[in-house]
Amino acid sequence: MEKRKEMNGKSEKGNKKRSAIEMTVCISGMAALTVLMAVFSADAGLLAGVAAYWIPCFVLLIYVLKVEKQPLSSVGLKPIRAKHVLEGLGLGVGMFIVQQIPLLLMRMDYSAYAMEPDAVYVAVMLFYCFFCVGFAEELIFRGFLLKRTLDIFSQKWVCVGLNILLFYLIHWFTMQHTFGEFYNLATNVVILCIYLFRKKEGTIVPLVIAHGFYDVLTSVGLPVFAYLLK
Structure with a gap:
């Protein structure tokens, strides 16, 4: 019995060490890619932005499938259901509303962000927000890194705090570092x-939809709405 406990302890310690190494490599790779994008983004264009999101996803999925020999469901990629779409859209709206509360309290002038609607731009942003930003960031940060953090720390609030910190660091070069952004x-x-923990389905599909829809609302929906009100 004692020998079995000792073996289990060593196995758990080994899993924590491996998860820590995986997190370090993942974040280091993302950080390097972020720096490259910050340096060359002015001349890179949209395709480079798409590649910057899809390349890490491709590498991560190859690692999960070929090295770890785990199914896609291990990183939260499970079949889409109608309820996932509805919950994701609702979650995105909820996130958007929460973000507007302090702005409304400060009586922010939304007209400064008004943008004339453009069909091509809207279509491109829909694709980019859902299939690049939403998919990549949820796969990497909630599908992979959050789960690896949970392997190391038993307290969920610690894992969420680290997820916030890592997410902030990866966006370092694209932010102005104001309290509002944080x-x-x-x-x-x-x-x-919270949604991921409470649902316990292990799928990140609703998170991808929520993230993408939130970005669409903030980058397209709100500016166009402000323009129409002018």
Whole structure:
């Protein structure tokens, strides 16, 4: 019995060490890619942005399937159901509303962000927000990194806190480092993690939809709405 406990302890310690190494490699790779994008983004264009999201996803999925020999469901990629779409859209709206509360309290002038509607731009942003930003960031941060963090720490609030920190660091070069930006990022991560923990289905599909829809609302929906009200 004692020998079995000792073996289980060693196995658990080994899993924690492996998860820590996987997290370090993943974040280091993402950080390097982020720096490259920050340096060359001015001349890179949209395709480079798409590649910056899809390349890490491709590498991660190859690692999960070929090295770990785990199914896609191990990183939360499970079949889409109608309820996932509805819950994801609702979650995205909820995230959007939460972000607007402090802005409304500060009587923010939304007209400064008004944008004339453009069909091509809207279509491109729909694709980019859902299939690049939403898919990649949820796969990497909630599907992979959050689960690896849970392998190391038993307290979920610690894992969520680390997820916020890692998510913030990866966006370092694209942010102005204001309290409002950190508030937006942190509350969104908390909302997404709470949903993932409470549902216990292990799927990130609703999170991808929520993330993508939130980005569409903030980058397209709100500016166009502000323009129409002018």
